[in-house]
Amino acid sequence: MTIDLCGIELAHPVINGSGTFDVIAARRVFGDCVDREFPFAAFVSKTITLEPRLGNPPPRLFETAAGMINSIGLPNRGLAGYIEHDLPDLATLPVPVITNVMGSNADEVGQLLEAIDGRDEVAAIELNVSCPNVKTGLDIGSDPAELTKLLAAVRGKTAKPLIVKLTPNTANVALVAAAAEAAGADAVSLINTLKAFAADPARPGQAWLGGGGGGQSGPAIRAVALAQTCAVAAAIALPIVAMGGITSAANARQFLDAGALVIAVGTESFRDPMSAAKIRDGLAGRV
């Protein structure tokens, strides 16, 4: 029984969260079995930006109760590097590729969408809107009006399915989701990490992470993710890709029951690269 995610055919309802699985590194570490036993029904790339980014200085991780805070800083080769170096390797995967992109304004996002639109290797685009507006300081995706403006400017740049990755760091995620739907999104995904602060145990009041602030992920945020999934499912008719601390088929089932069509596994893949396969098998009753 396949799943139709805005025109993309998926063999099962489990994909990866952007930035939580690196196929190219995994092939070096585990070999050909990564492709033979690929755990995800689609592969979502890490966030690609117009220009290359080095990412944040270390330390980048802080372990918490039932999760972790990261401040990775979206390291990537930039659009040209992604197309030249990464995409040929991703194109050989046995599943559809979804490219995640982020830009700091409509012009940048438009360039990213146009460039990816021309790539047959890519089945869909996921738009990361957890990016601060340089003028207001607010994340574009935290404000329905800002998101409406952005999507109005860029939606026409690609014919590929456009999945808007919502941020949980907003007053009312359902209003943002409704804005995405009205402005032409084909699906939404949620939740991104929750804004979090890792206090340095040795320097009172100071940040532990090299990048300053960070984002919380893991089971610690699962109940928040489930609440936001319920709220969004009640507000829009678009397909929903839900994620946030999913570690088991039972967790995944709760998100599907809340109205998600597809679920994504993120931080749990760090603890076991095959955890998504176990969740997939559990959902299919093959435990």
Next chain:
Amino acid sequence: MSEAADRVQAPFGTREVTISGTEEIGPYRVFSCADADGPQPAAGQFYMLASSERWGGGCDERPYLPRAISVLAAADRQLSFVLEAVGPGTERLAELELGDGLRLLGPLGNGFTAPQAGVRAILCGGGIGVAPLAMLQQELIAQGHEVTALLGFRDSEHAAGAEFLEAAQVATDDGSVGQAGLVTELLLAELDRDANAVIYSCGPPQMLDAIRAISTASGVPAQLALEAPMACGYGACYGCVVKTADGSFRRSCVDGPVVAADELAADWLTVGGGG
């Protein structure tokens, strides 16, 4: 994929093994497990380890993530690890008893590269950093290399770690065992005697940085096994980066943990926030 692998590759996914032996050596806990499904690792490689039961619920309700631990020895499909309990993860692993379950992923990372024939290997380590050097010493001796072992410890209790290597010269901070002072003083004396060598090191970051500086000043190459907090161990999380000489960041799990000293940025130790 069709190219030759640049490392011993790991089975895809974690596997459950059973603790088959434990031992206390000074402040260190050694434990072994039968790993029937895993390949023979190379010295310098590591595994991500977590207890099968009760992983979590310690200090601050941690641990949550598995811990990256260097392999101490591997023979006949038996793996051995050594650690010192210094936080919620290592505390839980140090509690494991005979018959307990261990979840592991690996072997991971790149491992050390042997010196050319006729070039001496100087193993220079400190504290819990003895683990990969112990395995490297056995491999290099078996291959017929000349090996000199130099180890530094805080005090006589920790100096029990010298047992893991053969014929190691020891320095302690308090002078209670071996020479009083730092292991880098032993290293400088050895390089004075004969500098036709490669330095292999694992230990506290400050020690690695001192060895990096000695390598730079002397021109004697050094391979440093880094320790960095990491969530995954296989290149997914991008959390374990170290700053390199070209100003970029390198993942110490997939492009390490062993790095050439001259590949590190001069400020690799201090870059970033909380440290």
